[in-house]
Amino acid sequence: MTTTAPSPFAPPPEATRTTYLNAGTGLRSWLLTTDHKRIAVLYTLAITAFFGLGGVMAFLMRLELLTPPSDLFTIDTYNRLFSAHGIVMVWFFLIPSIPTTLGNFLLPLMIGTRDLAFPRLNLLSFYIFLVGGLFTLAAVSFGGIDTGWTFYTPYSTSFSQTRVFLVVMGIFVMGFSSILTGLNFVVTTHTLRAPGMTWNRLPLFVWSLYATSLIQILATPVLTLTLVLLGMERWFGVGIFDPALGGDPILFEHLFWFYSHPAVYIMILPGLGVISELITCFSRKHIFGYNWIAGSSLAIAAFGFLVWGHHMFVSGQSVYAGLVFSVLSFVVAIPSAIKVFNWIATLYMGRIYLRTPMLYAFAFIGLFVIGGMTGLIVASLAVDVHVHDTYFVVAHFHYIMVGGMLTAYLGGLHFWWPKITGKLYPEGWGIAAAILIFVGFNLTFLPQFIMGYLGMPRRYGAYAPEFQVYHVLSTAGSTVLGVAYLLPLGYLLWSLKYGPDAGPNPWNATGLEWTTPSPPPPDNFDEAPVVRDMPYAYHLEHRQFMDPDEAGALAAKKASRSED
Amino acid sequence: MPELATTLPGRPAPPFDSVGQQASARRLGMWVFLASETLLFGAFFLAYTVYRRLYPEAWAAGAQHDSLAIGTALTGVLLLSSLTAALAVAASKARAWRAVTGLIAATVGLGVFFIGLKFYEYWLHWQDGFVPALHFTHADPHLDLFFVFYFLMTLLHALHMSIGIGLWTLLGVQAHRRRLRDEAAVETTGLYWHFVDLVWLFLYPLLYLVK
Numbered sequence A: 001m002t003t004t005a006p007s008p009f010a011p012p013p014e015a016t017r018t019t020y021l022n023a024g025t026g027l028r029s030w031l032l033t034t035d036h037k038r039i040a041v042l043y044t045l046a047i048t049a050f051f052g053l054g055g056v057m058a059f060l061m062r063l064e065l066l067t068p069p070s071d072l073f074t075i076d077t078y079n080r081l082f083s084a085h086g087i088v089m090v091w092f093f094l095i096p097s098i099p100t101t102l103g104n105f106l107l108p109l110m111i112g113t114r115d116l117a118f119p120r121l122n123l124l125s126f127y128i129f130l131v132g133g134l135f136t137l138a139a140v141s142f143g144g145i146d147t148g149w150t151f152y153t154p155y156s157t158s159f160s161q162t163r164v165f166l167v168v169m170g171i172f173v174m175g176f177s178s179i180l181t182g183l184n185f186v187v188t189t190h191t192l193r194a195p196g197m198t199w200n201r202l203p204l205f206v207w208s209l210y211a212t213s214l215i216q217i218l219a220t221p222v223l224t225l226t227l228v229l230l231g232m233e234r235w236f237g238v239g240i241f242d243p244a245l246g247g248d249p250i251l252f253e254h255l256f257w258f259y260s261h262p263a264v265y266i267m268i269l270p271g272l273g274v275i276s277e278l279i280t281c282f283s284r285k286h287i288f289g290y291n292w293i294a295g296s297s298l299a300i301a302a303f304g305f306l307v308w309g310h311h312m313f314v315s316g317q318s319v320y321a322g323l324v325f326s327v328l329s330f331v332v333a334i335p336s337a338i339k340v341f342n343w344i345a346t347l348y349m350g351r352i353y354l355r356t357p358m359l360y361a362f363a364f365i366g367l368f369v370i371g372g373m374t375g376l377i378v379a380s381l382a383v384d385v386h387v388h389d390t391y392f393v394v395a396h397f398h399y400i401m402v403g404g405m406l407t408a409y410l411g412g413l414h415f416w417w418p419k420i421t422g423k424l425y426p427e428g429w430g431i432a433a434a435i436l437i438f439v440g441f442n443l444t445f446l447p448q449f450i451m452g453y454l455g456m457p458r459r460y461g462a463y464a465p466e467f468q469v470y471h472v473l474s475t476a477g478s479t480v481l482g483v484a485y486l487l488p489l490g491y492l493l494w495s496l497k498y499g500p501d502a503g504p505n506p507w508n509a510t511g512l513e514w515t516t517p518s519p520p521p522p523d524n525f526d527e528a529p530v531v532r533d534m535p536y537a538y539h540l541e542h543r544q545f546m547d548p549d550e551a552g553a554l555a556a557k558k559a560s561r562s563e564d
Numbered sequence B: 001m002p003e004l005a006t007t008l009p010g011r012p013a014p015p016f017d018s019v020g021q022q023a024s025a026r027r028l029g030m031w032v033f034l035a036s037e038t039l040l041f042g043a044f045f046l047a048y049t050v051y052r053r054l055y056p057e058a059w060a061a062g063a064q065h066d067s068l069a070i071g072t073a074l075t076g077v078l079l080l081s082s083l084t085a086a087l088a089v090a091a092s093k094a095r096a097w098r099a100v101t102g103l104i105a106a107t108v109g110l111g112v113f114f115i116g117l118k119f120y121e122y123w124l125h126w127q128d129g130f131v132p133a134l135h136f137t138h139a140d141p142h143l144d145l146f147f148v149f150y151f152l153m154t155l156l157h158a159l160h161m162s163i164g165i166g167l168w169t170l171l172g173v174q175a176h177r178r179r180l181r182d183e184a185a186v187e188t189t190g191l192y193w194h195f196v197d198l199v200w201l202f203l204y205p206l207l208y209l210v211k
Helices: A027-031 A036-064 A075-094 A097-111 A119-141 A155-159 A164-191 A204-236 A249-282 A290-306 A319-347 A356-379 A381-387 A391-421 A427-454 A465-498 A548-563 B003-007 B019-054 B056-064 B068-093 B097-127 B141-176 B184-209
Strands: none
Touching (some): A036 A075, A036 A119, A075 A119, A097 A119, A097 A164, A155 A204, A164 B019, A204 A290, A204 B141, A249 A290, A249 A356, A249 B019, A356 A391, A391 A465, B019 B141, B056 B184, B068 B184
8 A cells, every 4th residue: 555655755735826626725715616516526525425316316216126025115215215316316326426526627627728718607616506406305305206217297297296396496507417418518618628628639538529519509498498387387277297287297208218219329428538638647648539539429418309109109109200210229239339449459568557547448448338228129119118117227227327427437547546636545445445335336236137028117115035145145245335335425525635646647648628737727737838739649658657656756856857 | 911910809618719619619619509599399290290281170260269360470470580680699709889789789679579579479378278287268178289389389479589688788788889799699699689579480380370
């Protein structure tokens, strides 16, 4: 555990240097900041809290499912638990997660500018997000909602006795935050790139943020409108989606999934971008197929708009529509596979360093492939009739959302932690947590594929005894997973105080964000950067990997030499 | 050309390096926002179309209960306001601030007139008992559905109009004091205003002229 002790060669503590962290003090300087880096930190705190809340709900559900009858909670409470879990995790963790935290922090640094194009709008987005979250929290604490996260009509509008209106308000409000963040990112990428930062030199993480932003801008308003119609119907009793009054409930499903399927790509695309950065850095090789990876992000965003109907194969939509949606869903697998194959080609003949972020990247590739391949199974018309609304589907999307997106988020968080905080996290703990998360995750969700295929329906608080063995395995896995998630929370916070100083570039990585000190100064760069090279020139001699401690020692030596 | 420097007002706000870069960012920002708005109204038009196909008779009957005269007048007023808005943008580029102030005032006046006339029409609908959920006195549930769409779509449009009127008023006051903090704002507000007009140009045939 040499990495936990401060190295004697580490650069001297730079107490005098102004960073974004010490540029202003007091609560006010944080709550009214327009610095994208501070806003990223605010978002990180908020989504971590929401993740904790959603996670506790998931764990309570797993506890209930330990035994076949509903003995821990009533069925009604269980319904509210899974609904709140879904809503909090989807809209207040997964959708904002990577773009608002790592994206907010890194986008201006990566393209070499001082801030996002509209810094005050960025702060406004954060508060809109917070207000939406508070609405939802209020709804949960006033008794919650039992419709599931999909709010299918007419149950949600005419029958549910729970806090539908309040939750819908919360998500309606949060949507504006999502749109404005996407708008800010797109305009920033177009107008604020440093000299020399051409489109084909953009980091792949920026490409993925750009594609994500397009979806946020174009899909979210449809959800906004749908929720308005739903709210009107519930509030005034008009029959927009109520078949008893001439409304069409299938139309609600179409409109809902027109947003909520692309929303899946809002969640996963930034994760794909993070993995592209990690793979190339820790295999010390130029990324293979840069153009293809960048293009596949845009292709996923575009095709993602055309597949929503695969959620509705058994809802009564026309079978011909189902056929088209099925084919298009298979098509989305192509750009996703392009990414995976390019990552593997990048690893080939590379010098692979198994540091914590790289372990997360490996975990991501495996879990994403399983999640993606099972996606093809549920995209097949006939098979979907069998597995629809079973735990097979639950396992499929958790492999993408948790196994994919959350793994990428943690990988990215570890990779850029030295940049964000200026401190190194303890590598040994990082590796232990990454392995534990991988084991816990698979133990939780692999059994769900099996029980789902055998017929265990989703959203049931009580079940037939023959499924118990799978549920026990799953609950055991979720316990491991829960503990494993607490580890990074512990050691990352620990590193804030006790971690050794990271220096500007502990991974000896390429990219503009590593050319500025850690943590970055308030204006990001001491002098305006100019880009002269292609991205990811890891094959060059001076880009060899060294342990963060060695990098620190080298930086200190350089500093002392320049003083002489 | 030393006088060129004086024609560039003020300094760009961070993170921009130049006023030109800032203006192009704001212009792009508005276009991106309008793309988002298109999908918002687009979803509404889609839902409208689904029900019009399901209940063509009710839709035709519903449009008969609107006042064609008022609808046409509203369209005329709005087109006129788009003209004054476009002229205001042109005048701001020519830095003719008196004209800018006057044209913005005309745009605001026409906008307010539009909202007033629209709410007068709502009042007529109320008297005839065509307000769903609150005061609907007719038996046909499909007619009710038409008026749900009529009210929600025109109210959403009126909300956008009101935001536009607010923006123009702010800019008008600044132009009057010759203290326009951001000249690109006239152009971006103009873009927004034209977009809202364009939405009405779809609403007018869909709600007044369908048969």
